[in-house]
Amino acid sequence: MTTSAEPTCVVVMGVSGSGKSTVAGALADRLAWPMAEADEFHPAANIAKMSAGTPLTDADRAPWLAAIRDWITDRAAAGESTVVTCSALKRAYRDVLREAGARVRFLHLRGAAEVIGERMRHRSGHFMPPSLLRSQFDTLEALRSDEDGVAVDVTRAPEVIVEEAVTRLGLDAGRPPASRVPPRAPHSETPRKQRS
Numbered sequence: 001m002t003t004s005a006e007p008t009c010v011v012v013m014g015v016s017g018s019g020k021s022t023v024a025g026a027l028a029d030r031l032a033w034p035m036a037e038a039d040e041f042h043p044a045a046n047i048a049k050m051s052a053g054t055p056l057t058d059a060d061r062a063p064w065l066a067a068i069r070d071w072i073t074d075r076a077a078a079g080e081s082t083v084v085t086c087s088a089l090k091r092a093y094r095d096v097l098r099e100a101g102a103r104v105r106f107l108h109l110r111g112a113a114e115v116i117g118e119r120m121r122h123r124s125g126h127f128m129p130p131s132l133l134r135s136q137f138d139t140l141e142a143l144r145s146d147e148d149g150v151a152v153d154v155t156r157a158p159e160v161i162v163e164e165a166v167t168r169l170g171l172d173a174g175r176p177p178a179s180r181v182p183p184r185a186p187h188s189e190t191p192r193k194q195r196s
């Protein structure tokens with residue numbers, strides 16, 4: 001049972017290359033909330049598996065999702081709302097995250113495989129091979145109407161996606177007017193990563 005006083009976690013979800021790190025970084029800056037990158041929670045074996053072009057299984061993802069859930073809970077226990085990147089492809093995975101002691105909400109970055117695949121092929125220094133994108137889409141279960149979250153179109157600019165998310169999720173409630181919010185730092189190529 002959630003209450004309005006409960007900290008929130010916005011999970012920026014979607015297939016690999018959909019823009020989770022990019023959008024979550026900008027959203028965390030916009031809200032001045034701490035952020036965590038789900039990739040930082042993978043056991044080394046998971047990273048090795050994906051790097052070798054093999055999709056993860058439910059069993060591979062189970063400890064990883066639990067670790068992310070616990071990070072959300074720990075920060076919420078300290079009174080902090082958070083932003084987390086996590087592919088969260090299946091509803092069952094999102095159910096694990098929803099066990100966290102926060103109001104867990106989802107921002108699904110939704111786009112066509114052609115658009116996202118093109119972006120993956122043009123980025124450098126990332127372990128995830130574009131060849132795994134097909135299995136990411138095969139595994140993806142979109143948000144259902146009874147899930148707390150919204151889907152946005154990845155063809156929009158990151159700052160447009162952030163403003164749409166803030167508006168549609170009502171995240172500005174209780175915050176100072178936009179004119180008093182410090183400007184965001186320019187977007188960096190290197191995503192921020194944070195662990196407790």
Ligand SMILES: Nc1ncnc2c1ncn2[C@@H]1O[C@H](COP(=O)(O)OP(=O)(O)OP(=O)(O)O)[C@@H](O)[C@H]1O
Binds near residue numbers: 014016018019023039
């Ligand atoms: N809205 C956008 N418009 C144009 N390019 C974008 C947008 N969002 C992200 N990108 C670019 O697409 C690529 C993938 O973005 P990003 O690394 O943020 O995705 P990701 O979902 O975090 O990926 P992964 O899950 O594999 O870590 C990057 O090169 C990024 O600069």
Ligand SMILES: O=C(O)[C@H](O)[C@@H](O)[C@H](O)[C@H](O)CO
Binds near residue numbers: 017039056
């Ligand atoms: O559930 C999964 O298959 C994984 O989380 C992947 O989505 C990658 O970790 C990520 O997308 C690459 O950065």
